[in-house]
Amino acid sequence: GQQVMQIPQYQHVQEGEDFTTYCNSSTTLSNIQWYKQRPGGHPVFLIQLVKSGEVKKQKRLTFQFGEAKKNSSLHITATQTTDVGTYFCAGTEGAQKLVFGQGTRLTINP
């Protein structure tokens, strides 16, 4: 079945450093979504990418969807303590269910 792999599993950075998490699918995706889960919280939708090669920005966050629609990345510039949490990608190849990656847990040293 469809698998979505996400790396790294953990990332610890100094405040102000950049952070990137990568998502790779075994199959071509229809679209990909990104979620953030704060410690003790629930996943919150960040963005959806649909087009091949699409790039979207939200302030310090940059999201990319690969040309082949099999991979995606989330890059945070100049991390802040409010960025702490686990970032999940979720993709689908057409079925009605989202398949989540295992998430990247980001911790930040202030």
Place this chain on the structure above:
Amino acid sequence: KAGVTQTPRYLIKTRGQQVTLSCSPISGHRSVSWYQQTPGQGLQFLFEYFSETQRNKGNFPGRFSGRQFSNSRSEMNVSTLELGDSALYLCASSSVGGTNTEAFFGQGTRLTVV
């Protein structure tokens, strides 16, 4: 607009028992999906209901079942609980379901099986 509400928030059960979890979606949302979240496995899809019909199912044993009512509220049942069922169970609602719409998650029910 009220968010997704899950009850109860915390639950402790004994092996062999059964449990029912409830999820009230955002008003107007017809799709409800259930996920199991554990530290090692991330978010695992259980099933999705849309207009009272199960539309998709994940790879969980038959002990895990669910249903959706006419008001879109959904329940998830786990029978013959095992220690490995201890997890955070999250439900997510969306307006029409599918994968082209944002999913809104509830706070989850933390189930501990002892």
